[in-house]
Amino acid sequence: MKTQQQFRLPKKFKVRDEDAAAKPLSSGDKAVDKGAVEILAREIAEMQDIFYAEHGRKLMVILQGMDTAGKDGTIRGVFDATDPLGIRTIAFKAPSVVEKEHDFLWRIHREAPGQGEIVIFNRSHYEDVLVPRVHGWIDEKTCRQRYAHIRDFERMLAETGTVIVKFFLHISKDEQKARLQARLDDPQKHWKFDPQDLEERKFWSDYQAAYTELLAETDADHAPWYVIPSDSKTHRNLAVAAIFKETLEGMKLAYPEPHADYSKLKVE
Structure with a gap:
């Protein structure tokens, strides 16, 4: 799969701001x-319609990135046309009191996809090796x-x-600054702004180092990381x-075999 290979996590990859503006697929x-x-x-x-009809396999999509990297925008842009039946989006926030009383993967595992289901994680278990570490x-x-x-956990799921x-979703510090400022400048976008984002921004270099490490530690053929330059929302x-799309094509999807007896039925 050409596009998959193009964005697969490179060996000895290091998160750098200058790579976030690349647009190799752009016309x-x-x-x-x-x-x-x-x-x-x-x-x-x-x-996705065929995937749901098969009702056999499961698909988990994980979106990770710094604040304003475009997780919500990616979901709208890429999955807006899909049938709500058979697809879920989970936005993981800071763990609740109950969630903290369990192991850190407890709340993740219970949201894993069932047969015929696509689940999109807007943030994920990777937050638990980012924020606490930083x-x-x-x-x-x-x-x-x-x-x-x-x-x-991911091997077991696979x-x-x-x-x-x-x-x-890899954005640069300058692009994050512009997006945060745009939220402040537009009163209708104030609901998107969280003052805590400014505090977290102070740890930018630490987060880049943490991402560099976690990507290397958790990349696998059965659970691959794709590094998406995201300063451009459209290219992202x-x-x-x-x-x-290549992932779905690689699954060789097919509608279930038709019921032979159904051809004899007549609706009165």
């Missing part, structure tokens, strides 16, 4: 690129234990029929849509 015309995303979204919707709430030993637990696709959606 150079924003309108043309948007049109390409719309076509891909419709094709994905058609394949702020020193867990030590290196605990962090490495969590990497191991994540690898085991071995029991779940296809896992992970996207790191184009890349994610192209990769996801």
